[in-house]
Amino acid sequence: MTAARKLNKASPQRIECHEVQDAARTLAASNQALDRSRHYYVWVDGRAYPFAPLVRAACKAAGQPEPKFDAVPTGGNSPWHRRLRALHFPVLPKGFEPVSPSNDGAGGRMPPAAVLDRRAVEAAAAQIDRAPHFLARRTGGLYDLVLDGGRRYPIKAFCIAVLHELGYGWREDWTDIGQNKAWDQRLQDLGVTIVTKRAPPEQSPVADWPYPTRSDPVPHAEPSDLTPEAVRAAARAWSQQDTAYQAPHASTVHDLLIGEDRYPPQAILELAVRHLDLAPPASWGRSTRQSPWYQRLDALGFPMIPKPTPEECELEAFLERDDVPTEIWREGVFRLTQGAFRRSLVEARGEQCDVTGIAVGAVLRASHIQRWADSDEEPRARRDPANGLLLAAHLDALFEHGLIAFADDGSMLISPELDEQELERLGVERGMRLRFVPNERQQVYLNKHRERTEDKRSSL
Structure with a gap:
């Protein structure tokens, strides 16, 4: 992309503090409702402003093009969210309020379990109770926390809220959140019960899925725990899900080849580990070729392959026809071979x-x-x-x-x-x-x- 084209595109890094403050004043002076967002708010001078309108107004104040809505995601950890937080403007889900920072964020790693106390647990529960949209978006995978009175929360969402309450800032990308054995034990020492999420049979990812309640520390999966049967069960579970589950779990770069079909690698790993009734690891590994998880899948006969482009998908379907002339067929095979297939060899x-x-x-x-x-x-x-x-x-x-x-x-x-x-x-x-x-x-x-x-x- 040329420099001129980059300048014609809104960039989080070109937003400064005074432009965010100008945007807040513009929104406050307008007749626009400031409580219409269901997701994230930016706190400026003690007042909350809806995330997307504030970003658009800040871009306008900075002389940048107005970003399209799709370019301002609401997932909590986009470059726009991170830039505003870097400028010391808290960006929080609806229902949460800022907490004075008292820690440096531990470099993205979970802080020691000893920092956790009962006050932070109760305060985090109260914050989550005021944030139903956040809780609905982060329903969690296999495990929940149960507090006094049967109050139940997804473990990762709860830990995000606890760390915010302790002054570590709002982060949704802690590298081992909800999967830290020391934190599991500390939570249980404070009277919190860890249970396996129960689901009605018709909602279970796999038929007759085991959902036992457990109060002992949850065992964490290792790559060697994966078996061909668990991977195939995960593939069946994926095929049974509706689009509400599949859409946010779809892969964007690679597919996992199981039989003749493609599946999203991380979703399959998560479902396979769930099939084994184990807790997920701290990380699946960022590099698909170097991660021991993906190496284990390959050793079991389930290779990682780059996702084909839409054009490659169309070409592959075209070549399945019986009426394709020989020369055109050969040219099509050559293009496919030098496309996604070549990329898989280069990656390997x-x-x-x-x-x-x-x-x-x-x-x-x-x-x-x-x-x-x-x-x-x-x-x-x-x-x-x-x-x-x-x-x-x-x-x-x-x-x-x-x-x-x-x-x-x-x-x-x-x-x-x-x-x-x-x-x-x-x-x-x-x-x-x-x-x-x-x-x-x-x-x-x-x-x-x-x-x-x-x-x-x-x-x-």
Whole structure:
């Protein structure tokens, strides 16, 4: 995006204190109702102003374009929310009031459990009771807290309110909130009961879902707890949900491939852990390739794949037709292979040739080990990153025609049709091998390629 285009777009970083104050005065002087928001309010000089109108007015005061409503989200942790808080204007859900800051926010990590006291627990409960819209938006996952008199609150929403009451500021992105064993124990020491959320059978994410009440510390899941059965149960649970559940849990960057279908990875992890009757971990990991959770899913045969673009989805559906001319079909397959499938290979091993290490993207080709045309009975193979190699163009051509292949240990097998002179011209040396050790799924695909091209190397 050019500098000129950036200047034509509203930016939170170009909002300053005096512009927020000017916006507040403008709203106060207008006939606009200041209590119409159901979500967040900005507190300026002891008075609450609806979040979106205030942001629009502040942008106008700053000489910026008015942001579209969709560009001013109400989820509590957008760049607009963070900017206003950085300028020391509290941004709180409707029903909450500012608390004088007394702590530095602990760098985004949960502070020690010892800071929690009964006064903060009761004060947080009173704040939440005045904020029904916040409570409705943060209904929680598996566990609730129960206070005296049977008052019940989602554990994460409650901890957000407690930390606000203790002066740690309003944050909805604490990295281990509601999943901290020391906090679980401290809450129970203060007379708070932790229970598993009960749901009517027709609302249960999985048929006959176990919802036992428990007062002991909830065990937290580890990647090794995941099983194929739990992942498939999570997939069934996802398919049973309506759009009210699926929409906020949809993935935006990656999908999880289960069978031939795509699912949102984190939602599947959460549902799988729930199926195992365990508490979620402090974090699923920000990097899909480095997180042990996603590595465990891949090891179980459920790979992460980039989400296709809308154009790629349309093209894939088009190629399923029986009346597509051969040349158009080949061109379409090539485009798909060099699109989302290529992105999955780059994410897995970097943008470099899997044999030579050449890192010039323009000469690299994403290759299906088991060809697209040979995968009609196994469509999953067309998306599975284990069925792919990223090769320099000349190696891609040699591999496609079976003049080279790879053994299960990654060593290169060379057709006798290539003599030493041709190998030298091609820059291919005996002893070359893949720069990684193939896993079991990759070995299955490599074996199918060897079988398909065996005639080319029959005299080896």
